[in-house]
Amino acid sequence: xxxxxxxxxxxxxxxxxxxxxxxxRGRRTLPAGRPGIGxxxxxxxxxxxxxxxxxxxxxxxxxxxxxxxxxxxxxxxxRGHEALRxxxxxxxxxxxxxxxxxxxxxxxRFDRVVFVSPTAIEVFADALHDGxxxxxxxxxxxxxxxxxxxxxxxxxxxxxxxxxxxxxDAEALLALPALAAPLHGRILVVRAEGGNPRIExxxxxxxxxxxxxxxxxxxxLQPDRGGIDLLARWLSxxxxxxxxxxxxxxxxxxxLAELAGGPGALGSLRDIDALAIHPRIADRLRTLGWKSVTPxxxxxxxxxxxxxxxxxVAEAPGQRQHRSGSDSD
Numbered sequence: 001x002x003x004x005x006x007x008x009x010x011x012x013x014x015x016x017x018x019x020x021x022x023x024x025r026g027r028r029t030l031p032a033g034r035p036g037i038g039x040x041x042x043x044x045x046x047x048x049x050x051x052x053x054x055x056x057x058x059x060x061x062x063x064x065x066x067x068x069x070x071x072x073x074x075x076x077x078x079r080g081h082e083a084l085r086x087x088x089x090x091x092x093x094x095x096x097x098x099x100x101x102x103x104x105x106x107x108x109r110f111d112r113v114v115f116v117s118p119t120a121i122e123v124f125a126d127a128l129h130d131g132x133x134x135x136x137x138x139x140x141x142x143x144x145x146x147x148x149x150x151x152x153x154x155x156x157x158x159x160x161x162x163x164x165x166x167x168x169d170a171e172a173l174l175a176l177p178a179l180a181a182p183l184h185g186r187i188l189v190v191r192a193e194g195g196n197p198r199i200e201x202x203x204x205x206x207x208x209x210x211x212x213x214x215x216x217x218x219x220x221l222q223p224d225r226g227g228i229d230l231l232a233r234w235l236s237x238x239x240x241x242x243x244x245x246x247x248x249x250x251x252x253x254x255x256l257a258e259l260a261g262g263p264g265a266l267g268s269l270r271d272i273d274a275l276a277i278h279p280r281i282a283d284r285l286r287t288l289g290w291k292s293v294t295p296x297x298x299x300x301x302x303x304x305x306x307x308x309x310x311x312x313v314a315e316a317p318g319q320r321q322h323r324s325g326s327d328s329d
Contacts, residue, residue: 057081058307059234061245061272063252065089066221068119075300081307084234086227086245088255091119092217094193095127103188103213107133110211111185112159114139114199116170118148120190123215125152132157139179142168144277144298168298169278170199181206193217223259232265235272244273244294246303250284257288275306 059082062069066087073083094100104127107113113136115121121140125132132152137159140146146162149155161179163172173179186209189200193214200210223231234243247253253274260269273292276282285293296302 057241059241059243060084060307061086061231061234061243063088063246063256064248065091065119065218067091072300072303079304079308084227084230086223086231087221088223088252090219090221091192092219093123093126094215094217095123100127100213100215103211104128107136107188109186110136110188112137112139112161113188113190114173114203115145115149116141116189116191116195116199118145120192120215121145121148121152121154124190124213125154137161139173139176141170141173142298143302144168144300147299147301165297167279170196174199174202179203179206183208185209186211188213190215228259228264228266231269235266235268238268238272242307244275244307245269246275246277247281247285248277248298250281253281253284253288260289275303277302 057080060076061084062072063086064072066085066089068091069085069087073085076083095104113124115124115138132154137157138149138154139161140149142163142165146155149160159178161173161176163169163176165172183203183206187200187203188211189203190213191199193216195214197212200212204210234241237243245256247256253276256269259266261267270289271291273294274282274285274290275294275296276285277296277298279295282293282295294306296306
C-alpha cells in the first residue's frame with residue numbers, strides 16, 4: 001500500500017519577517033508533561049493517587065487527542081481528581097521520511113517558525129538534534145502552546161510571538177503587528193497533515209516565502225465500551241459529584257452531542273458543565289443543547305483554576321444550584 005507523503009513544501013511570495021520584540025503577556029502556564037506521540041492508549045485513567053495533593057475533587061471527561069489526554073489525566077489524578085480519557089482523535093508523528101529529515105537539517109534558511117498547536121511544537125522539538133536554532137523565532141497561538149514551548153526551551157527567543165488574548169487562535173496570531181504586511185524572509189508553518197492552510201496562505205499573501213511541515217497525522221478513535229460505561233456511571237452520580245467535560249475542538253463537541261442523542265445511558269450528557277477553550281467551541285456547545293458552558297483559556301493553569309476554585313466542586317450536593325451557560329458562569 002502506498003504511503004502518503006508526509007511533508008509538503010509550498011512557496012508563497014517574496015517575504016517573511018523576523019520579529020525582535022516579545023509580543024503578548026509572556027506568561028507561562030504549567031506544562032502538562034512531555035508525552036511522546038505514538039500509539040494511542042485509550043484506557044480510562046480515573047483512580048485517584050493515594051496521598052495526592054488536592055484542594056477539591058472533580059471528575060473530568062477529557063476530549064483532547066491522545067496522547068495529550070493521557071498526559072493531562074496523569075496530572076489531574078496526581079492532584080486528587082478523577083479523569084476519564086474520552087479522545088476522538090489520536091496523533092502520530094510524521095518525522096521519519098527523508099523529506100522531513102531534510103527540512104529539519106535546513107532550518108537555518110528560515111527566519112520564523114509558526115506552530116499551530118502544542119503537538120506541532122512537541123514533534124518539531126523532538127526532531128531537533130542540536131537544540132533550538134538561534135536564528136529561528138517562534139510564534140504560537142496561545143498559552144497551551146506557550147507552555148509546551150517553554151518546556152522544550154524555545155520560549156527564550158527575543159522574537160517570540162504569542163497573542164495577548166483573550167482570543168487565542170490563528171486570527172489573533174495573524175493580527176500581531178510583527179506579522180503585518182509587508183513581510184520579508186522565510187517562514188515555516190508546522191501543523192497537522194491536511195490541516196487548515198489559512199496561516200501559510202495569509203502569510204504568503206503578505207509577502208512571506210512560506211513552507212509547510214506536516215509534522216503529524218490525525219486518526220479517528222472510537223470511545224471504548226469501558227469508557228462509555230464509566231461515563232454513564234458518572235452521569236448517574238452527578239447529583240453527588242461534580243462532573244465536567246473539557247472540550248477542546250468543535251469536532252469533539254459534535255461527537256459528544258451524537259453520543260448524547262443516541263440510545264443508551266448518555267442522554268444526560270448535555271446536563272453537565274462543559275469547559276470550552278475557545279468562544280467558537282462554547283457557541284457550538286450551546287447550539288448543540290448544552291445547558292451550562294464555561295469558557296476558559298487554553299492550558300493547564302486555566303483548567304486547574306476553573307475546577308479547583310469553583311465552589312460547586314466543594315459544595316455539598318444539596319447546596320448546588322443549576323446555573324445556565326454564560327460567559328459569567
